[in-house]
Amino acid sequence: MKQRSYLALEDIEVSFPTRKGPFVAVKQVDLSIDKGEFVALIGHSGCGKSTLLNVIAGLVKPSRGVVFLDGEVVDRPGPDRAVIFQDHSLLPWLTVEENVRLAVDKTASGKSRGERRDWVMHNLELVHMAHAATKRPSEISGGMKQRVGIARAIAMTPRVLLMDEPFGALDALTRASLQDAVMEIQNQLNNTVVMITHDVDEAVLLADRVVMMTNGPAAGIGEDIRIDLPRPRNRIEAAETSAYNHARHEILHFLHQRYSNPLDKVA
Ligand SMILES: Nc1ncnc2c1ncn2[C@@H]1O[C@H](COP(=O)(O)OP(=O)(O)OP(=O)(O)O)[C@@H](O)[C@H]1O
Numbered sequence: 001m002k003q004r005s006y007l008a009l010e011d012i013e014v015s016f017p018t019r020k021g022p023f024v025a026v027k028q029v030d031l032s033i034d035k036g037e038f039v040a041l042i043g044h045s046g047c048g049k050s051t052l053l054n055v056i057a058g059l060v061k062p063s064r065g066v067v068f069l070d071g072e073v074v075d076r077p078g079p080d081r082a083v084i085f086q087d088h089s090l091l092p093w094l095t096v097e098e099n100v101r102l103a104v105d106k107t108a109s110g111k112s113r114g115e116r117r118d119w120v121m122h123n124l125e126l127v128h129m130a131h132a133a134t135k136r137p138s139e140i141s142g143g144m145k146q147r148v149g150i151a152r153a154i155a156m157t158p159r160v161l162l163m164d165e166p167f168g169a170l171d172a173l174t175r176a177s178l179q180d181a182v183m184e185i186q187n188q189l190n191n192t193v194v195m196i197t198h199d200v201d202e203a204v205l206l207a208d209r210v211v212m213m214t215n216g217p218a219a220g221i222g223e224d225i226r227i228d229l230p231r232p233r234n235r236i237e238a239a240e241t242s243a244y245n246h247a248r249h250e251i252l253h254f255l256h257q258r259y260s261n262p263l264d265k266v267a
Pocket residue numbers: 016017018023025043044045046047048049050051052216
């Protein structure tokens with residue numbers, strides 16, 4: 001029998017119906033991800049990154065191919081695959097603690113009330129947000145909201161954490177501190193993560209592997225490189241290594257020479 005990886009995308013094709021007929025967004029995508037691996041998905045706008053992530057999340061049905069997670073076919077959304085979007089999507093009328101609590105109540109039915117409360121606070125501590133537990137989303141900054149969004153996702157103990165440009169809406173300094181938080185959490189929990197990003201440095205700093213997508217329509221995986229940087233990683237030290245700079249160069253070359261932004265070609 002074929003030995004599958006923990007998360008396996010096999011021959012995925014997604015076609016959307018449009019007024020002009022079917023639009024094939026991604027085609028022939030095969031991707032194998034090991035348990036505990038952190039994979040960054042990078043590619044130009046519109047190439048199909050979110051489509052692939054949504055297929056793994058079970059939000060989009062592939063027109064062809066199958067996704068397997070831990071040997072089971074993925075065919076619908078489920079709490080075993082937590083998604084973190086750019087927009088934190090916290091409920092504004094609930095406090096920070098209640099927002100995380102809502103997710104925990106849905107997924108930790110075996111835990112007592114007290115255990116669930118402790119679990120919520122433990123996860124808020126992981127993202128350094130326990131101090132703001134009683135605040136409402138409107139009372140905290142964008143970066144803090146995103147931290148709470150991360151706490152909410154990891155509190156569900158998902159089998160896979162899916163992040164769709166999680167820091168895209170943040171300023172550079174807040175973004176860096178969130179990246180550090182994600183690295184810290186990853187060192188502790190060793191989650192299986194698929195993260196979409198447009199940021200080459202973010203991909204190299206955070207990921208074990210960077211998967212580069214070709215331009216659509218019918219986009220696929222162009223290159224897949226391993227980032228040989230030891231963990232825990234420090235952004236300043238990492239940026240001075242030849243492994244970091246080599247990976248960065250490979251990705252930039254792919255994105256700007258081999259598959260330059262299709263919009264740049266529009267006259
Ligand atoms: N529901 C849909 N119906 C028709 N076309 C769609 C639909 N969803 C996505 N597409 C098209 O599929 C392609 C891939 O879209 P997708 O959102 O996955 O790209 P992306 O790489 O995530 O883009 P970005 O980086 O800008 O978020 C695009 O051309 C998009 O217009």
